[in-house]
Amino acid sequence: MDLKNSTILITGGTSGIGLELVKQLGEKGATIIVTGRKMEALEQTKKRFPKVHTFQSDVSDPGEIRKLYQNVVGQFPELNILINNAGEMRLIDMQDASYSLEDLTREININLSGTIQMAHLFLQHLMKKPSAAIVNVSSAIAFMAYSSAPVYSASKAGAHAFTMALRLQLKDTGVKVLELIPPGVNTNLQNGWVLQPNQSQMMDVDKLVAVAVKGLASDTPEIKPGMVKVLKFLSRVIPNALMNFGHKEFGKFKQLNKQINRTV
Numbered sequence: 001m002d003l004k005n006s007t008i009l010i011t012g013g014t015s016g017i018g019l020e021l022v023k024q025l026g027e028k029g030a031t032i033i034v035t036g037r038k039m040e041a042l043e044q045t046k047k048r049f050p051k052v053h054t055f056q057s058d059v060s061d062p063g064e065i066r067k068l069y070q071n072v073v074g075q076f077p078e079l080n081i082l083i084n085n086a087g088e089m090r091l092i093d094m095q096d097a098s099y100s101l102e103d104l105t106r107e108i109n110i111n112l113s114g115t116i117q118m119a120h121l122f123l124q125h126l127m128k129k130p131s132a133a134i135v136n137v138s139s140a141i142a143f144m145a146y147s148s149a150p151v152y153s154a155s156k157a158g159a160h161a162f163t164m165a166l167r168l169q170l171k172d173t174g175v176k177v178l179e180l181i182p183p184g185v186n187t188n189l190q191n192g193w194v195l196q197p198n199q200s201q202m203m204d205v206d207k208l209v210a211v212a213v214k215g216l217a218s219d220t221p222e223i224k225p226g227m228v229k230v231l232k233f234l235s236r237v238i239p240n241a242l243m244n245f246g247h248k249e250f251g252k253f254k255q256l257n258k259q260i261n262r263t264v
Contacts, residue, residue: 001133001176003217004029007078011059011118012086013052014041017137017185020209021083022049028213033072033079035059035086059086059114060106069121081216082122083135083180084115089152104151111155116162126175133176135216136163140183140228143235147247167221180212181224183231203227 008025012018013034026032026049035057036042042054053076057068072079088110092099119134126132142160145153160179167177185203208225215223224232234242 001081001131001216001219003213006081007031007033007076008081008083009033009035009072009076009079009122010083010085011035011057011114014038014045017180017182017205017209017212018083018085019045020205021085021212022052024206024209024213025216026051030081031076031078033076035068059084059118060109062117065114065117065121069125073122073125079122079125080129080132081135082118082126082133083137084118085135085137085180086114087111087137089149091148092151094150107151107155108158111152112158112162115159119162119166123170123175127173130174131176132174133178133216133219134166135178135180137180137182138163140181140224140231142181143232144239144242144246146249147243148249176219176221178216178220179222180215181222181228181232182208183225183227 003025008030010018010021010025010032013022013032014036018034022032022034022045032049032052034042034045034052034054036045036054037056037058039056042056046052046054055068055071057064059065088107090107092104115136119136123134126134136159138159139152139156141149141153142156145157147153160181163177163179170177183203185205185208203225211225212223214220231242
């Protein structure tokens with residue numbers, strides 16, 4: 001893709017991977033449109049990057065997606081790249097009865113349903129462009145279920161499967177379908193976790209996004225850093241051993257969660 005002359009919509013672009021995409025894609029000369037749920041965060045992003053265009057929107061709400069589509073396409077008819085980046089990850093013990101059924105599937109609504117609905121609606125516009133792309137941000141966890149985050153695991157496995165299916169459907173069109181597959185990344189996604197991740201196993205966000213930008217420029221279908229390539233290979237060769245290794249974290253999380261609940 002010609003990033004310099006592209007107009008790019010990034011959901012969840014006010015923090016983490018999204019905010020770094022704003023920075024690095026902006027440096028390439030692209031016109032950047034950012035969405036986020038919190039107005040304060042959008043204002044801070046605009047303050048930091050004055051050239052970006054911001055829209056308050058929640059991808060878990062179909063009504064807000066429809067409104068976003070009308071506003072963005074109306075004001076930016078040159079839009080040619082959609083990056084479905086908005087996401088949430090929570091550590092959840094399925095035996096914890098305090099979760100309501102409505103709250104339990106929040107990651108599905110944001111990470112999976114939001115991605116599907118955004119792609120479906122914006123495809124109407126992108127199909128009219130001679131060259132366009134939909135970029136879905138999944139996770140290495142799509143290849144190995146992480147027992148401490150079961151709903152997130154399901155949402156990202158679903159996003160990966162949806163992306164592969166959509167790529168096949170659109171292979172004879174001018175819309176490319178790409179997938180950014182991050183490993184664990186140092187962002188605010190882990191804020192509030194009772195069990196913090198091992199920093200030695202995490203990737204710096206600027207390094208990940210540098211890989212992502214290079215992959216976008218070269219139309220790489222699956223954009224993944226080296227450690228994700230290794231994980232994907234291991235998930236085929238020793239899937240049970242890999243999941244059991246990650247499952248060791250669940251016992252620590254469960255114990256910490258119990259301690260917190262006893263003090264509340």
